[in-house]
Amino acid sequence: MELGVSCFFHSLHDLTPFLLFAAIILSLTWVFLYLLRANLWCNCETCEAYLTLSWTKQFHNLSDWYAHLLKNSPTKTIHLHVLGNTITGNPDNVEYMLTTRFNNYPKGKPFSTILGDFLGLGIFNVDGDLWRFQRKMASLELDRFSIRSYAFEIVHFEIEQRLIPLLSSVSGSNHGVLDLQDVFRRFSFDTICRFSFGLDPRCLEMSLPMSDFAVAFDLASKLSAERAMSVSPLVWKIKRMMNLGNEKKMKEALKMINILAQEVIRQRRKMGFLNHKDLLSRFMRTVSDEKFLRDIVISFLLAGRDTVASALSSLFWLLAKHPEVGSSIRLEADKVLGPNQGPTCYKQLRELHYLQAAVYESMRLYPPIQFDSKFCQEDDVLPDGTFVKRGTRVTYHPYAMGRMEAIWGPDCLEFKPERWLRDGVFFPESPFKYPVFQAGYRVCLGKEMAILELKSVALSLFRRFQFQLATTYDTPRFSPGLTATLSGGLPVLVREIVTTTNHP
Secondary structure (H helix, E strand, O other): OOOOOHHHHHHOOOOOHHHHHHHHHHHHHHHHHHHHHHOOOOOOHHHHHHHHOHHHHOOOOHHHHHHHHHHOOOOOEEEEHHHOEEEEOOHHHHHHHHHHOHHHOOOOHHHHHHHHHHHOOOHHHOOHHHHHHHHHHHHHHHOOHHHHHHHHHHHHHHHHHHHHHHHHHHOOOOOOOEEHHHHHHHHHHHHHHHHHOOOOOOOOOOOOOOOHHHHHHHHHHHHHHHHOOOOOHHHHHHHHHHOOHHHHHHHHHHHHHHHHHHHHHHHHHHHOOOOOOOHHHHHHOOOOOHHHHHHHHHHHHHHHHHHHHHHHHHHHHHHHHOHHHHHHHHHHHHHHOOOOOOOOOHHHHOOOHHHHHHHHHHHHHOOOOOOEEEEOOOOEEOOOOOEEOOOOEEEEOHHHHOOOHHHHOOOOOOOOHHHHEEOOEEOOOOOOOOOEOEOHHHOOOOHHHHHHHHHHHHHHHHOOEEEEEOOOOOOOOEEOOOOOEEOOOOEEEEEEOOOOOOOO
């Protein structure tokens, strides 16, 4: 989601000829002013590498280049002057931004403007009183035993009734390569829709249908990310005003999302919501405004669907390359739960410490959200001595932090679940050293349910199947987006290794 001048010309290709000239004049005028303001003539080594894309000669992913730069910075902080962006991998800076001076580093208007059409006034797109109200309300609901048990029931059903039968159907096929990332996106979409809306889109059924809602949701998410790649908000705002190109597609996708969301809310009101367990019904007991309800639930869909699918894809990539870890997961489950026995409630999953370590280690190397940005409200100085001017975008980078010897030691690039264990018991690190779920006041409220989902899928599948990667590259490559997505998917060959007869 970085900005680049080269993106400007790409953004104009879908304008109609009638309006192209006017758009070019307006946009180029702005770009000229932007160049003057942003000092894009900066010839420092970092800015030059970014503008010329010379970093691609050594790195496949932009985040790997950032990790390289941050690792070699004495303060673990760098500056991209052409973007007006200060990027840090310093845990002290992360704690300062997310806790010590939390109020000075809000999401900011630039972020909320980009995602405003998609997320509206949902919790992930607002600051201040609106954020505090939604967080308090969500915290009260998500901390309940009943909601976690409900989530466990949904995940258990999706795994046993849809995910395992699907994988069994392709198991042993010499020519059947399955895109596991696509499967996980379907799985997480079904589960989060049922959990949030009480709606079952059935994307994971054997025929692998794709609901209109899922297609529209994916498109809106993708186009929202592309907005951030424009050289300026003015480019996409002009296209939105004229209803052209990607912004026309965005409008159509949002129309579909809004129609379906409104219909779900209408049906909930018609059927009564006091006795329903889904998140929407719980919120409707407090909130009556339908637009606000829509924004809240869409935000939770984005967080609960894309991040879980991303985390599962990276986890299975690593487990496929490290079969010894999968074997250890099976041995632990047999010892704790019993051979051919699965967990009967979410509390039992907490007893699987090695599995928890494997999940955390996977996200250390491949966090679903590779970086997160805030905007400095008033001039400030970070703990490492970095001066931050008002209005500066400040980014902390979990992906880079997971690759720093200064934080994780000389074996930081190794997939090593044991680093999270002390005498066989899982031991978490500081959230400012490991900000995968953010930290401080904005720490992820759905963290425990996300871990529940990741552990449930990993446990169930690795006790039944072996996965062989069918990719053409040795290291993951990511596509631009709001969350980390494997470019080209996660193609695998599936082999069933145990029967499913006695698994609950």
